[in-house]
Amino acid sequence: MDPRAAAIFRERGIQVDEKPGLTPEEFKAIIGDYDGLAVRSSTRVNAEAMDAAIPRLKVIGRAGIGVDTIDVPAATARGIVVMNTPFGNSITTAEHAIAMLFALAREIPAADQSTQAGKWEKNRFMGVELSGKTLGLIGCGNIGSIVADRAHGLKMKVVAYDPFLSPERALELGVDKVELDELLRRADFISLHTPLTDQTRGILSREALAKTKPGVRIVNCARGGLIDEAALKEGLESGHIAGAALDVFMQEPAKENPLFGTPNLICTPHLGASTNEAQVNVAIQVAEQMADFLLLGGITNAVNMPSLSAEEAPRLKPYMALAEKLGRLVGQVAGADIRSVAVEVEGAAAELNMKPITGAVLAGLMGTYSDTVNMVNAPVYAKERGLDVKEVRHEREVDYHTLVAVTVGTAEGDKRVAGTLFGNRAARLVDIFGVAVEADLTPRMIYIVNTDAPGFIGSLGTTLGKAGVNIATFNLGRRKAGGEAVALVAVDDPITPELTEELRKLPGVRQVVPLTF
Ligand SMILES: NC(=O)C1=CN([C@@H]2O[C@H](COP(=O)(O)OP(=O)(O)OC[C@H]3O[C@@H](n4cnc5c(N)ncnc54)[C@H](O)[C@@H]3O)[C@@H](O)[C@H]2O)C=CC1
Numbered sequence: 043m044d045p046r047a048a049a050i051f052r053e054r055g056i057q058v059d060e061k062p063g064l065t066p067e068e069f070k071a072i073i074g075d076y077d078g079l080a081v082r083s084s085t086r087v088n089a090e091a092m093d094a095a096i097p098r099l100k101v102i103g104r105a106g107i108g109v110d111t112i113d114v115p116a117a118t119a120r121g122i123v124v125m126n127t128p129f130g131n132s133i134t135t136a137e138h139a140i141a142m143l144f145a146l147a148r149e150i151p152a153a154d155q156s157t158q159a160g161k162w163e164k165n166r167f168m169g170v171e172l173s174g175k176t177l178g179l180i181g182c183g184n185i186g187s188i189v190a191d192r193a194h195g196l197k198m199k200v201v202a203y204d205p206f207l208s209p210e211r212a213l214e215l216g217v218d219k220v221e222l223d224e225l226l227r228r229a230d231f232i233s234l235h236t237p238l239t240d241q242t243r244g245i246l247s248r249e250a251l252a253k254t255k256p257g258v259r260i261v262n263c264a265r266g267g268l269i270d271e272a273a274l275k276e277g278l279e280s281g282h283i284a285g286a287a288l289d290v291f292m293q294e295p296a297k298e299n300p301l302f303g304t305p306n307l308i309c310t311p312h313l314g315a316s317t318n319e320a321q322v323n324v325a326i327q328v329a330e331q332m333a334d335f336l337l338l339g340g341i342t343n344a345v346n347m348p349s350l351s352a353e354e355a356p357r358l359k360p361y362m363a364l365a366e367k368l369g370r371l372v373g374q375v376a377g378a379d380i381r382s383v384a385v386e387v388e389g390a391a392a393e394l395n396m397k398p399i400t401g402a403v404l405a406g407l408m409g410t411y412s413d414t415v416n417m418v419n420a421p422v423y424a425k426e427r428g429l430d431v432k433e434v435r436h437e438r439e440v441d442y443h444t445l446v447a448v449t450v451g452t453a454e455g456d457k458r459v460a461g462t463l464f465g466n467r468a469a470r471l472v473d474i475f476g477v478a479v480e481a482d483l484t485p486r487m488i489y490i491v492n493t494d495a496p497g498f499i500g501s502l503g504t505t506l507g508k509a510g511v512n513i514a515t516f517n518l519g520r521r522k523a524g525g526e527a528v529a530l531v532a533v534d535d536p537i538t539p540e541l542t543e544e545l546r547k548l549p550g551v552r553q554v555v556p557l558t559f
């Protein structure tokens with residue numbers, strides 16, 4: 043990685059160790075001491091590596107685009123953010139693809155070798171022009187679009203197969219959006235620019251290659267698994283495929299490959315992103331993004347979390363703390379049978395990016411069931427549990443300048459808690475299941491529902507006192523005089539299961555839940 047990455051981390055006060063070439067064992071032995079891991083494409087980060095890295099590792103930064111070398115679902119499940127740098131090397135990679143087109147069209151590597159061997163084989167190397175030919179792009183995102191632009195400059199006609207390319211964008215790029223079969227039938231040159239996913243793996247399969255135009259030339263500067271290498275070899279040997287230029291291979295590093303030595307094959311060792319400019323770009327970007335996350339909570343270009351700019355992060359931080367506490371409160375009190383969650387924001391909160399607030403509610407709520415939940419994996423846990431999550435932004439006039447409310451749907455009906463920020467900083471609960479209260483949510487609390495009756499507070503205080511539990515603050519609310527009342531008691535000492543049982547036996551008590559925040 044370009045040394046500028048390390049320089050940026052250091053400038054921002056983050057200690058950096060550069061450890062190229064570690065064995066998996068060496069890696070696992072040390073990775074537990076780091077908050078962040080920055081990698082290029084040759085470092086594979088699998089679930090086992092992550093297990094050695096948690097609980098400390100918070101972020102993996104990929105100085106590049108493809109994250110197929112990182113087990114993203116495993117990172118998400120372990121609460122680790124994965125970030126990439128989606129634009130820093132795209133021009134460079136597109137230029138490599140164009141260089142490969144020229145190299146194929148004019149057989150430059152073979153001509154170079156022959157010339158330097160003193161053969162002067164002027165008649166052997168008869169090329170083809172790019173001008174007027176049809177280029178088929180499989181994948182037309184950032185890199186594919188740049189390739190299309192450059193190909194237009196070379197007077198090529200460009201067709202693209204990309205299910206996610208909108209007709210408007212295709213028009214803007216001047217490419218014909220076509221189905222894969224049509225592309226295979228029409229293209230004189232094919233260039234691949236998709237990520238490697240379950241849908242794209244083997245997209246140029248044996249069957250697909252058989253449908254290509256005789257004499258087609260193929261460029262792959264995306265990922266190795268996209269082409270069936272054995273079928274490509276046969277196509278090159280039979281002459282149906284006039285040439286192939288590969289920067290990427292099914293197995294990398296590709297020190298041996300059955301394709302090597304096949305006629306009209308050009309290979310480079312995954313050099314797509316290897317220019318000074320691209321490496322400086324991605325190194326700077328990955329270091330800035332990781333530092334923003336580790337120091338400020340800003341999230342840019344994460345592939346497993348919504349974005350949160352470094353400017354927004356400080357404003358959202360107190361809201362996320364409030365949201366997490368509300369989620370935790372409702373998770374502890376409402377029981378396990380939660381089927382849906384609605385997060386509502388009103389007043390100043392309604393002007394903010396809601397995703398991190400919802401993420402924090404889910405982290406608090408799901409954190410009731412698992413110690414390893416955080417903002418990254420909470421939405422996945424929620425989905426796995428079949429929770430229906432809804433976000434509501436109210437524009438109405440409200441009593442509080444800012445309000446976050448969480449309603450959970452349970453078998454016994456909806457249950458809602460709401461909180462505000464006091465002085466724009468401190469989280470304060472203002473409503474618990476329809477009872478107005480004013481309570482700070484402190485590390486140890488007890489939630490008690492009882493029938494409003496004289497003498498209850500005295501007996502509660504006496505029981506806690508006898509158990510050696512000091513009361514820090516006491517907050518009360520009730521639906522009506524003599525009706526259901528709620529007490530939120532902040533305490534300095536732990537509440538044991540025995541004490542909880544004793545409290546449940548006090549006259550008029552309906553529910554006791556020890557809470558932790
Ligand atoms: N050789 C090298 O050194 C480099 C290789 N790459 C590879 O290039 C790939 C593309 O990069 P970008 O253009 O920046 O990504 P991108 O995300 O901007 O574009 C990928 C495009 O592929 C399309 N796509 C997804 N599934 C598809 C499918 N089943 N069929 C057809 N199209 C599909 C998407 O809709 C998207 O438009 C990266 O994922 C990476 O693997 C990237 C940089 C350097």
Ligand SMILES: O=C(O)CCC(=O)C(=O)O
Binds near residue numbers: 082105107315
């Ligand atoms: O880091 C590299 O050189 C590989 C770049 C790449 O493949 C990517 O960014 O996806």
